[in-house]
Amino acid sequence: MPISNAELAVIDAYWRAANYLTVGQIYLQDNPLLREPLRPEHVKPRLLGHWGTSPGLNLVYAHLNRIIRQRDRNLIFLAGPGHGGPAVVANVYLEGTYSEVYPGITQDAAGMRALFRQFSTPGGVPSHVGPQTPGSIHEGGELGYVLTHAFGAVFDQPGLVAVAVVGDGEAETGPLEGSWKGISFLNPQRDGAVLPVLHLNGYKIAGPTVLGRMSDESIARLLEGHGYEPRFVVGSDPAKVHAALARALDESFDAIERIQRRAHVDEKPRWPVIVLRTPKGWTGPHEVDGVPIEGTFRAHQVPLSGVRTNPEHLAMLEHWMKSYRPEELFDDKGRLVAQLSALAPKGHLRMGANPHANGGYPAVPLEMPDFTSYALTATPPGTEVLESTRQLGQMLRDIYAKNPTSFRLFCPDETNSNRLGAVFEGGGARCLVERTTAEDDHVSPNGRVMEVLSEHNCEGWLEGYVLTGRHGLFATYEAFALIVASMTTQHAKWLEASADLAWRKPVPSLNILLTSTCWRNDHNGFSHQGPGFMDTIVSKKGTVARVYLPPDANCLLSVADHCFRSQNYVNLVIIDKQPQLQWLDMTSAREHCARGASVWAWAGNTGDSGPDIVLACAGDIPTLETMAAAWWLRKNVPELRVRVVNVVDLMSLASPDEHPHGASNERFVELFTEDTDVVFAFHGYPGAVHQLLHGRPNAQRFHVRGYREEGTTTTPFDMVVLNRMSRFHLVLEALRRTRRRPPHADRLENACHAQLETHRAYVREHFEDMPEIRDWTWTAS
Known part of the structure; x- marks a missing residue:
């Protein structure tokens, strides 16, 4: 049934409220509702934040609230343009979640003032959509990963839809371009859905974007080639854009529901994607000092920079904020009027309050097999040569069997190479929701081993998976781990910041196994010989960083058991896959790993004397x-x-x-x-x-x-x-x-x-x- 004009009017008002709060966060430290004339002292001395992408984020969020209420859908929201922090904070505040998490930010004039004052100020909150923002599992400080996080979040979550807004600057990155392939691994029988919203506003910080300059026809062919069914929402007239976006969302969710009702994967479904083309800095100043602003790169950050010293700029800011008609949006006490607050979903259905995004539902510990059952039998130290990671593969096989919906291995086409192939025993397979052939080796749409030749996808999928409460392992060649060093750095920073947020529940650790190490890539050569990823982890705070260097199979098993049981860490384990001498029996290995370091007295000759x-x-x-x-x-x-x-x-x-x-x-x-x-x-x-x-x-x-x-x-x-x-x-x-x-x-x-x-x-x-x-x-x- 088409959406009524009355409903669209409410959504427009809600959008205006979010835009108002976004601008207020960037600019104001006082007079939040403009109940008195705006003066220079009401403006922050340092203006930080990003306006350009924010109106689009506010628009999508407001419309998703309707989808949640009308369809009773379980949605999380991921903002790829991470600098749109004030927009997401504004929406989480409007829906009431922010005040529940931060009781000092009340839903009234005093709370709005506090909301504005805290944004990008000392002791406040950052400009990014970080862990401090309820409902977020995606740090947008580095662009390119929003789709990988979204797909990781919905694997094994059949009722969950992740709506991922992809900025057109972000769409130029290699990781994002590769992450469109996520639908080739999304099984509608057991997984949720990802709805990408490609937001084209035409510009990056100072230059045009590639997709922003491409025609709708070219973008449609690009997305269709990836396997999507695109729907376009284009324009600058708010009324027309509201109607078009509401229609596109209804059609997209109808398509998602049809795909999920089919309950089979004879062929890969064509999942929906929305292309939203609106002006950068939409509804902001059209022109400043004779220079165009709205719809140009100049709207990217702070469109009016001289507000405290330039009376004309101050007047323009006041006019801009009043154009949203705050007197219609907030009552005498500064609260969102009842008609608008009714648009937001209730309880855990609010995207800011969704438990999947705030540490997941309390993470269920893995049901772990007894790791000692995979131990190598005791022999004299240093006499038996075996592949240590092969023992770990047997352990992973049984972890899969005991945890069929909460554990996955992510590995860039290297599972067998890394001697972890035991995970394919007993019906295990590589996941691929594409056509299969008789020559394929353990490939099935129902497989749960995630192999794709992209370290970015593998690591990002695992991040989304663990941040929503499940467990996994990312295994790759040591030299190529550096490809995702910055991703792991961002995740470590996320964990560091989350440690100070009591409302964020603990999440399973990000476990990384590096094999094919520098010392045994003698056959591949210099390009494959690089242990630098370890330095990335060593430099992180001790509250989150762990590095293990097991010397043999039994130590590897003990370390792996510990890592899979842990929470809120980045665990890095490094051991080669080639045949190697085995040193410790299992009892000795457990004691050694518990200590972290030991004197191997049997290997020395000091007796009772010092060395x-x-x-x-x-x-x-x-x-x-x-x-x-x-x-x-x-x-x-x-x-x-x-x-x-x-x-x-x-x-x-x-x-x-x-x-x-x-x-x-x-x-x-x-x-x-x-x-x-x-x-x-x-x-x-x-x-x-x-x-x-x-x-x-x-x-x-x-x-x-x-x-x-x-x-x-x-x-x-x-x-x-x-x-x-x-x-x-x-x-x-x-x-x-x-x-x-x-x-x-x-x-x-x-x-x-x-x-x-x-x-x-x-x-x-x-x-x-x-x-x-x-x-x-x-x-x-």
């Missing part, structure tokens, strides 16, 4: 080389007292003042002594360890060997040689740093150099490592 040198390691390949160095020293210099320390929780190196996992000073001395030199073999860039050790006793005694940006297509051992982290380099460093230099140290050093020369000649002749290197195993004597 002459400490060999420390963090990471699987550094552990291998350290163990081989300790073995070499025990064999050739038995009188030298060597202690071996393995670090699995990297943050245990940090001061407890900097990170909650930091070992106490007493525990730190227990591990590394107070004054003995430490030769530290590290998985990543050495600077990360030095950063963590700042403030520890005699930190200068730590001599870190790690990745030095040396690499090529070569052999596994040659990689550690090139980066001077080989067993022979560690032995040389130990002999140089030991407190008691052996009498025949010169001969031992020459032997190490000779081994390195022999290695260099051998690999160039035979194209593989020497047998004594590649077949080395640990022995106690």
Whole structure:
């Protein structure tokens, strides 16, 4: 049934109220309802905020309120133009959610004044749609990810619709362009729906947008090629735009309901998308100082910048705000009039109060299998060679089975490559809502392993998934994790800010597994050799950041169990997928992981005495080389007292003042002594360890060997040689740093150099490592 003119008039008034509140937040610190003439002192001394995108966001939000009420739909709202913060805050305030979450921001004149004063001011709220904004799961500070977050939010949420407003500047980014493919993974039998609203207002900060200059016909072909059914809403006449948007939303939700009623996926549905083309800075000043504003890039931020010093600008601001007729919108006490407040949905159906968006419904813990049941059987340390991540794959298979609607693996076409293929056993499959062929390997519309060759999509889907209360793992090659370093940074910042918001419920952690590491990408070459993503996580606050470097399969299983049970963290786990020596039985592995770092007494030879040198390691390949160095020293210099320390929780190196996992000073001395030199073999860039050790006793005694940006297509051992982290380099460093230099140290050093020369000649002749290197195993004597 077509919407009536009376209903459209109410929506228009609601839109005007939201626009009024948006402008007020950007400009005013007093006189919120303009009940007295506007004076310079009523205006903030610093004008911050973004007006240009806000009228479009307000328009969409107001119309969605009608959809929710009339159709009883469960909706969340994601603002891709993240600088439209004042618009979303305005709407959450109008619907009443904001005052419930922040009781000091009351729904009256005093509360409106407080709302205005807090925006983009010290001690207030930021200009972005951040975690401080109820109903948000999307930080728009960096553009490009709104659709990935929206799709992640609706996976396994059949009753949920995520409406994602995509700005036309944002639409130029690579991640957004790739994220249109989300509908190829959206199964209407078990998932919710995403309704994108592509908002074209023509400009970025200073230049035109690509899509803004394209014709409607070209945009239609583009979106249809992606598999969508576009509906266009175009114009600048509010009455006509209101009617067209109401019609487009009704048709879109009719289409969504038809798709979901079909309850089968014989072919990919054509999901709706709305293209909204309205002027940038719509309803704002048309011209300022003789220069056009509305509909140009000049409306992007603050259209009137000289309000406190220029009387003409001040008068224009007053005229602009009064053009929304606030006296019709708010009563004598400053409350939204009853007719308009009735437009907003009630209770949890309000988009700002939707539990999915405010930490999800209380996240149900995963039903976890006993991780010890996947343990490798006890053998002498360093004698059995196996692929550690293959054991994790078996654990993931059973997590899937126990949690069929609340766990997913996200992996860019690398599940088998990363040795996690056990997830396909027992009917598991890769999700793809496209045609399948007989040659496909475990591909089905009903699959729940999310493989797409886009790190942005995988990481963004997982963010949306965990922020709405479910659990998952993002697994990728180490070097390519840097593609999403900024996304993970934004998520970490979201968690940091959320920690101060009691009303936001805890969410499952963002778990990231990096395999195909720099040390074992000898076959792929220099481009695949980069451990820098770890530095991104190490730099984040200790309240949210965790980095684990398990040396073997049993430690990996213990760490994974902990990560999947945790909340409100970014957990980074790094271990290679290639066959590697196994070191600890499960009992020892659990104890080691619980401690974060341990002395491996069986690997050293100090007896009851203190060490002459400490060999420390963090990471699987550094552990291998350290163990081989300790073995070499025990064999050739038995009188030298060597202690071996393995670090699995990297943050245990940090001061407890900097990170909650930091070992106490007493525990730190227990591990590394107070004054003995430490030769530290590290998985990543050495600077990360030095950063963590700042403030520890005699930190200068730590001599870190790690990745030095040396690499090529070569052999596994040659990689550690090139980066001077080989067993022979560690032995040389130990002999140089030991407190008691052996009498025949010169001969031992020459032997190490000779081994390195022999290695260099051998690999160039035979194209593989020497047998004594590649077949080395640990022995106690």
